[in-house]
Amino acid sequence: xxxxxxxxxxxxxxxxxxxxxxxxxxxxxxxxxxxxxxxxxxxxxxxxxxxxxxxxxxxxxxxxxxxxxxxxxxxxxxxxxxxxxxxx
Amino acid sequence: xxxxxxxxxxxxxxxxxxxxxxxxxxxxxxxxxxxxxxxxxxxxxxxxxxxxxxxxxxxxxxxxxxxxxxxxxxxxxxxxxxxxxxxxxxxxxxxxxxxxxxxxxxxxxxxxxxxxxxxxxxxxxxxxxxxxxxxxxxxxxxxxxxxxxxxxxxxxxxxxxxxxxxxxxxxxxxxxxxxxxxxxxxxxxxxxxxxxxxxxxxxxxxxxxxxxxxxxxxxxxxxxxxxxxxxxxxxxxxxxxxxxxxxxxxxxxxxxxxxxxxxxxxxxxxxxxxxxxxxxxxxxxxxxxxxxxxxxxxxxxxxxxxxxxxxxxxxxxxxxxxxxxxxxxxxxxxxxxxxxxxxxxxxxxxxxxxxxxxxxxxxxxxxxxxxxxxxxxxxxxxxxxxxxxxxxxxxxxxxxxxxxxxxxxxxxxxxxxxxxxxxxxxxxxxxxxxxxxxxxxxxxxxxxxxxxxxxxxxxxxxxxxxxxxxxxxxxxxxxxxxxxxxxxxxxxxxxxxxxxxxxxxxxxxxxxxxxxxxxxxxxxxxxxxxxxxxxxxxxxxxxxxxxxxxxxxxxxxxxxxxxxxxxxxxxxxxxxxxxxxxxxxxxxxxxxxxxxxxxxxxxxxxxxxxxxxxxxxxxxxxxxxxxxxxxxxxxxxxxxxxxxxxxxxxxxxxxxxxxxxxxxxxxxxxxxxxxxxxxxxxxxxxxxxxxxxxxxx
Numbered sequence: 001x002x003x004x005x006x007x008x009x010x011x012x013x014x015x016x017x018x019x020x021x022x023x024x025x026x027x028x029x030x031x032x033x034x035x036x037x038x039x040x041x042x043x044x045x046x047x048x049x050x051x052x053x054x055x056x057x058x059x060x061x062x063x064x065x066x067x068x069x070x071x072x073x074x075x076x077x078x079x080x081x082x083x084x085x086x087x088x
Numbered sequence: 089x090x091x092x093x094x095x096x097x098x099x100x101x102x103x104x105x106x107x108x109x110x111x112x113x114x115x116x117x118x119x120x121x122x123x124x125x126x127x128x129x130x131x132x133x134x135x136x137x138x139x140x141x142x143x144x145x146x147x148x149x150x151x152x153x154x155x156x157x158x159x160x161x162x163x164x165x166x167x168x169x170x171x172x173x174x175x176x177x178x179x180x181x182x183x184x185x186x187x188x189x190x191x192x193x194x195x196x197x198x199x200x201x202x203x204x205x206x207x208x209x210x211x212x213x214x215x216x217x218x219x220x221x222x223x224x225x226x227x228x229x230x231x232x233x234x235x236x237x238x239x240x241x242x243x244x245x246x247x248x249x250x251x252x253x254x255x256x257x258x259x260x261x262x263x264x265x266x267x268x269x270x271x272x273x274x275x276x277x278x279x280x281x282x283x284x285x286x287x288x289x290x291x292x293x294x295x296x297x298x299x300x301x302x303x304x305x306x307x308x309x310x311x312x313x314x315x316x317x318x319x320x321x322x323x324x325x326x327x328x329x330x331x332x333x334x335x336x337x338x339x340x341x342x343x344x345x346x347x348x349x350x351x352x353x354x355x356x357x358x359x360x361x362x363x364x365x366x367x368x369x370x371x372x373x374x375x376x377x378x379x380x381x382x383x384x385x386x387x388x389x390x391x392x393x394x395x396x397x398x399x400x401x402x403x404x405x406x407x408x409x410x411x412x413x414x415x416x417x418x419x420x421x422x423x424x425x426x427x428x429x430x431x432x433x434x435x436x437x438x439x440x441x442x443x444x445x446x447x448x449x450x451x452x453x454x455x456x457x458x459x460x461x462x463x464x465x466x467x468x469x470x471x472x473x474x475x476x477x478x479x480x481x482x483x484x485x486x487x488x489x490x491x492x493x494x495x496x497x498x499x500x501x502x503x504x505x506x507x508x509x510x511x512x513x514x515x516x517x518x519x520x521x522x523x524x525x526x527x528x529x530x531x532x533x534x535x536x537x538x539x540x541x542x543x544x545x546x547x548x549x550x551x552x553x554x555x556x557x558x559x560x561x562x563x564x565x566x567x568x569x570x571x572x573x574x575x576x577x578x579x580x581x582x583x584x585x586x587x588x589x590x591x592x593x594x595x596x597x598x599x600x601x602x603x604x605x606x607x608x609x610x611x612x613x614x615x616x617x618x619x620x621x622x623x624x625x626x627x628x629x630x631x632x633x634x635x636x637x638x639x640x641x642x643x644x645x646x647x648x649x650x651x652x653x654x655x656x657x658x659x660x661x662x663x664x665x666x667x668x669x670x671x672x673x674x675x676x677x678x679x680x681x682x683x684x685x686x687x688x689x690x691x692x693x694x695x696x697x698x699x700x701x702x703x704x705x706x707x708x709x710x711x712x713x714x715x716x717x718x719x720x721x722x723x724x725x726x727x728x729x730x731x732x733x734x735x736x737x738x739x740x741x742x743x744x745x746x747x748x749x750x751x752x753x754x755x756x757x758x759x760x761x762x763x764x765x766x767x768x769x770x771x772x773x774x775x776x777x778x779x780x781x782x783x784x785x
Contacts, residue, residue: 002551003551005550018533018535018536019551028550048533073779073780073781
């Protein structure tokens with residue numbers, strides 16, 4: 001289960017994710033990202049995400065390569081974000 | 089007696105030739121109205137008259153009705169309605185099969201109604217001819233004149249022939265009208281049957297109440313031109329009627345779906361109770377149910393029909409029909425619409441049953457997932473170990489409160505076994521056959537907590553890709569264990585309070601109220617009373633939860649139970665690891681007993697597991713140096729001595745403390761950056777590096 005809260009702003013659009021980024025919710029995040037694509041900058045807040053599966057990780061990698069900022073605090077997700085950032 | 093002035097043969101022949109032409113013309117008429125209109129014009133060349141009329145016989149009612157075909161002056165005093173047979177000369181002529189000729193109307197008093205009519209209009213003489221065929225009597229044809237004794241015997245003989253032709257024409261028209269009436273009736277029956285078939289198709293194919301109702305109302309509207317159709321169902325829990333579905337496109341919005349209708353003082357209530365259909369005008373409805381009539385008349389409805397929906401001996405609700413036309417519903421309609429209502433009742437019963445089955449299946453599936461998850465994470469239900477007075481006192485309280493269904497609040501430090509106690513309360517209650525549903529409020533992201541507790545509808549928020557049943561629904565007729573109840577955000581506490589008080593809630597994204605019969609057991613390691621004072625926890629919820637508080641003692645207050653717990657955990661882990669540990673050295677046990685166990689039973693359990701792993705032989709080897717030497721059991725634990733920390737950990741702790749004190753504010757004079765003596769941007773960079781967020785302060 002993943003809840004996506006879209007917080008549009010003048011300078012950036014923030015996607016606040018809560019729950020697990022896995023399964024069908026990966027496609028949901030992609031849709032939300034596409035909806036936010038008009039903003040100058042997109043920022044994904046992963047502080048409340050406790051699990052990301054492989055498909056979710058692939059999407060986050062794609063988003064990061066497209067210039068989206070990712071931030072996380074749980075050890076698992078933070079480590080994954082660091083890997084994504086390092087790989088990019 | 090008629091006068092006998094002979095007519096020349098040539099004139100007689102011409103008369104009969106003209107009659108033949110007229111006969112062909114009038115026999116072609118298919119409708120009585122057009123025949124009547126044409127008769128006087130056609131007969132005027134053949135017979136001299138000042139007025140001509142026709143009476144039609146109604147043998148069932150034993151009356152005749154007068155139809156005036158022509159008169160030079162306007163007739164006055166015509167009977168307003170049909171005349172009884174015995175008072176009409178038409179019947180006499182039909183029985184005798186002979187004309188009735190009155191040369192001087194002033195002298196004839198046999199039939200008062202006729203006599204009044206002729207006198208009032210100055211008619212001096214008249215002749216009535218019987219109209220009949222071989223199969224039936226039709227009525228009479230009447231010629232009148234303002235002259236006395238206007239007709240000769242020849243005239244009368246000719247009139248008899250004319251009457252024969254008119255009889256054929258009238259018989260044809262009547263037959264045609266009868267045939268057309270039958271045809272119309274057949275067409276009506278066909279349309280009704282077609283509508284019933286359409287409804288039956290909808291009954292068979294639609295299991296969702298809304299599309300089912302739409303199909304049925306479309307058919308009724310199309311076939312009968314009904315303006316208003318609604319479905320009312322009885323809500324047993326709320327003891328009221330609810331307008332379940334409505335098809336009234338021209339309505340102004342006064343009547344709405346989901347509106348509540350009182351059980352008493354409504355037509356619906358009466359029909360539901362008596363199980364008898366009612367077809368009323370608005371005026372009739374106003375006599376017994378003025379408020380219902382007022383609402384319907386404001387919407388322009390003049391006729392209403394209300395039918396009970398009965399299936400398998402039970403009344404589910406009512407089917408309600410309305411029209412803006414007065415006297416819309418006929419007596420025939422009652423039986424037909426009752427058949428429709430019967431079909432609708434079956435369909436509604438099926439749809440509601442299917443919906444209920446779907447809900448139960450979904451709930452069962454969720455329960456299965458939940459329970460499978462429970463089995464995976466908590467494979468064995470561990471008994472509560474201990475014999476200390478403190479523990480026995482707690483268990484006694486559990487035994488007392490468990491069967492009562494009361495809300496229980498369990499206070500205790502982390503790792504003291506609050507969940508075990510909650511499970512014991514469930515097992516000792518009458519709800520033991522129901523589900524024990526657990527929810528750790530601290531483990532769920534705040535944004536998902538409401539959905540986790542109460543469920544959500546598909547599309548309720550971004551990410552709600554399917555309907556989800558919440559924990560409170562799963563716990564219906566079972567026990568809901570809310571762990572870390574102090575972590576519930578203030579805005580969600582209101583909803584929780586409503587569940588406790590009203591036993592109802594709505595799923596996220598839904599307006600449908602769901603009732604739940606879940607017994608609540610809550611637990612926390614926080615001081616809820618202090619949180620109430622700091623406005624972090626609602627006072628009304630606190631008092632509602634604290635109906636029966638149980639405080640679980642920390643392990644340090646039950647030192648006599650430590651040896652029992654140690655042996656239990658040693659056995660459990662040794663069996664699991666396939667080891668044989670038969671001895672626990674006395675010194676080790678003493679060390680274990682004297683330790684303060686700030687993490688309580690959980691810490692002890694983990695410690696013993698590690699000890700079993702490290703033990704190579706049958707003697708338990710405990711890493712004593714890991715145990716902090718604390719004071720005796722009667723004293724409170726000494727304050728923690730500061731340990732050497734990593735720089736990163738020290739920085740994190742300082743930043744978190746500063747954020748708490750500044751309520752999450754980073755910049756500004758009262759912000760965390762000022763407290764730490766650094767620039768805002770520096771602090772933000774450090775926070776990002778350490779993965780620290782300002783949310784939650």
